[in-house]
Amino acid sequence: MTETSRGFRERPVSFVRRSGRMSEAQERAWSDLSPRYLIPVERDVAATSILPGSTIDPAEVFGRDARLIVEIGSGQGHAIVHAAGSDPDVDFLAVEVFRAGLARTMLDADRAGIDNLRLVEANAPEVLQHLLPAGSVDEIWIFFPDPWHKKRHTKRRLIAPEFPPIAAAALRPGGVLRLATDWEDYAVQMREVMDAASGFTRDFGGDWACRFEGRVLTAFERKGARVGRDIRDLTYRRAAETGT
Numbered sequence: 001m002t003e004t005s006r007g008f009r010e011r012p013v014s015f016v017r018r019s020g021r022m023s024e025a026q027e028r029a030w031s032d033l034s035p036r037y038l039i040p041v042e043r044d045v046a047a048t049s050i051l052p053g054s055t056i057d058p059a060e061v062f063g064r065d066a067r068l069i070v071e072i073g074s075g076q077g078h079a080i081v082h083a084a085g086s087d088p089d090v091d092f093l094a095v096e097v098f099r100a101g102l103a104r105t106m107l108d109a110d111r112a113g114i115d116n117l118r119l120v121e122a123n124a125p126e127v128l129q130h131l132l133p134a135g136s137v138d139e140i141w142i143f144f145p146d147p148w149h150k151k152r153h154t155k156r157r158l159i160a161p162e163f164p165p166i167a168a169a170a171l172r173p174g175g176v177l178r179l180a181t182d183w184e185d186y187a188v189q190m191r192e193v194m195d196a197a198s199g200f201t202r203d204f205g206g207d208w209a210c211r212f213e214g215r216v217l218t219a220f221e222r223k224g225a226r227v228g229r230d231i232r233d234l235t236y237r238r239a240a241e242t243g244t
C-alpha cells in the first residue's frame with residue numbers, strides 16, 4: 001500500500017521514497033559522517049519505521065541536557081544546519097527519509113564544525129511516537145511539507161487529525177509547533193486541524209503567524225514566492241495540561 005522494500009504499513013505515509021542516486025561526495029559523507037551525526041535506529045516492519053519501545057535518551061545522544069528542536073522533513077538541511085550553527089546552546093534533530101538530503105546535511109554540518117545536530121532517517125510520526133521520550137521536545141518545525149495537492153493524494157498530508165496528538169505527546173508542556181507552507185489549501189487545512197486539536201493553542205493573532213525569523217529561505221519557499229503564492233506561517237503551543 002505505501003513505501004517499502006521490507007514491508008507495508010496500514011496507513012499511507014506522507015512521502016514516496018526517492019531512489020535518487022547520491023553523488024560521490026554524498027556517498028562518502030554517508031559512510032564517513034554517519035557515525036558522528038546519524039542516530040542508529042531499530043526498525044519495525046517498514047524500511048523507514050521505528051521499532052516501538054526503542055526510545056533513545058536525548059541527553060545521552062547529545063552528551064548534555066539542553067533544549068531540543070526537531071525538524072521534520074529537513075530536506076537538504078539548510079534550515080537546521082543554519083539554526084544549529086546560530087544556536088550552539090540548543091540541540092537539533094533532523095528527521096528525513098531522503099538519504100541524499102541527509103548526506104548533504106551532514107556535509108554542511110561537518111564543514112561548519114557543528115556538534116549540536118543529529119539526524120534520523122525515518123518516518124517522522126514514528127520518531128515522535130517511538131524514538132523520542134514523551135515531553136522531551138521543545139519545538140517541532142515543519143517547513144514546506146509535501147503538499148499532496150491532488151485530491152486523491154491529500155490523505156497523505158502529514159498535518160491531518162492523526163498528527164496533533166502525536167506531536168503533543170512528544171512536546172513538553174508549553175512547547176511549540178511551527179509550520180510553514182506555500183499551498184493555501186494546505187495552510188487552511190493545517191489551521192483547521194490544529195485549531196481543533198485539544199492539545200494545542202494558537203500562538204498568533206490574526207489569520208496567520210508572522211514569518212518565523214529563524215527560518216532560512218530554502219528553494220521551496222523561493223519557488224512558491226516566485227510563482228506568486230503567499231507563504232503561510234502557523235505557530236501553536238502545546239497546552240500545559242495536555243497529557244499530563
Ligand SMILES: C[S@@+](CC[C@H](N)C(=O)[O-])C[C@H]1O[C@@H](n2cnc3c(N)ncnc32)[C@H](O)[C@@H]1O
Pocket residue numbers: 013014015072073074075076095096097098101122123124125142143144145146147158218219220221
Ligand atoms: C517539500 S520538501 C521540504 C524540505 C525542507 N523543509 C525545505 O523547506 O527545504 C519535504 C521533505 O519532507 C520529507 N518528508 C515527507 N514526509 C516525511 C516523513 N513522514 N518523515 C520524514 N520526512 C518526510 C521529504 O522527503 C522531503 O524531503
